[in-house]
Amino acid sequence: xxxxxxxSLLARAIAxxxxxxxxARQILDAAVEQFTTFGLxxxxxxxxxxxxxxxxxxxxxxxxxxxxxxxxxxLREGSRFFEKLDSAVAPLPAMEDRVVEGFVVTLRxxxxxxxxxxxxxxxxxxxxxxxxxxxxxxxxxxTEYLTGHLRRAQQTEGRPESDPRPVxxxxxxxxxxxxxxxxxxxxxxDDEQARAFARRYLAPLLDA
Numbered sequence: 001x002x003x004x005x006x007x008s009l010l011a012r013a014i015a016x017x018x019x020x021x022x023x024a025r026q027i028l029d030a031a032v033e034q035f036t037t038f039g040l041x042x043x044x045x046x047x048x049x050x051x052x053x054x055x056x057x058x059x060x061x062x063x064x065x066x067x068x069x070x071x072x073x074x075l076r077e078g079s080r081f082f083e084k085l086d087s088a089v090a091p092l093p094a095m096e097d098r099v100v101e102g103f104v105v106t107l108r109x110x111x112x113x114x115x116x117x118x119x120x121x122x123x124x125x126x127x128x129x130x131x132x133x134x135x136x137x138x139x140x141x142x143t144e145y146l147t148g149h150l151r152r153a154q155q156t157e158g159r160p161e162s163d164p165r166p167v168x169x170x171x172x173x174x175x176x177x178x179x180x181x182x183x184x185x186x187x188x189x190d191d192e193q194a195r196a197f198a199r200r201y202l203a204p205l206l207d208a
Contacts, residue, residue: 024062024072027052031073036114039123040070077115078138082145084109095153096203099171102146103198104191106175120179128180139176143169150206159206167205174202 030052034043045066049056063069088105089098111117119127143165150164178188187193 023054023058027054027059027062027069028073028076031069032077032115035070035073036118036122039119040126041123045069073115074138077113078141081106081109081113089149095150095157095159096199096206098149098153099203099206100195100198103171103175103202104194107178107188107194108191110179139169139172142172146171153206167208170205171202 027048031043031048034048034051038047045059046056048069049059052059059069063072085102085105089102092098092101146168147165150168153159154161154164178184182188186197188197
């Protein structure tokens with residue numbers, strides 16, 4: 001695993017959206033609106049430029065091409081997700097509680113998000129590669145994020161100082177699997193069911 005590359009990706013993913021320049025934010029706002037309304041396949045850079053009220057050259061200068069624009073949208077929305085997640089779990093006293101609530105927030109936020117959840121419903125065949133065969137960078141960034149939390153919990157809660165990365169990756173993979181394929185014998189229709197699942201099956205991984 002290329003640690004430096006993953007650290008760079010993680011830094012970009014958790015960077016606060018307020019650091020964006022005004023024009024870039026304007027373009028990304030238009031891109032998210034365009035993609036969630038018409039999908040990725042039926043949207044072009046010209047469509048985004050028109051919606052943003054700028055020239056297509058302006059978009060290309062900042063985002064190179066459509067793939068760069070999509071990646072920038074995903075990174076920005078990802079940073080907002082991490083911010084939401086941090087806010088939800090920070091007040092909880094124990095890592096076990098933070099893991100449980102983090103799982104609940106992840107499912108709820110992603111399913112309701114107009115870009116993440118919306119595109120999964122609108123164009124699953126287009127979005128799935130970003131979360132599966134092409135999802136390595138996203139998996140790495142999210143795993144690094146959770147690994148950091150688990151390491152801090154080891155120090156503050158006196159947990160054994162083993163490498164928390166495998167546990168973090170397993171938790172992330174479980175969450176992604178439920179997002180991609182919610183059909184299951186495991187009931188996960190509301191927050192309480194998700195919370196019960198996480199308490200029973202994910203929280204014990206902390207002691208693995």
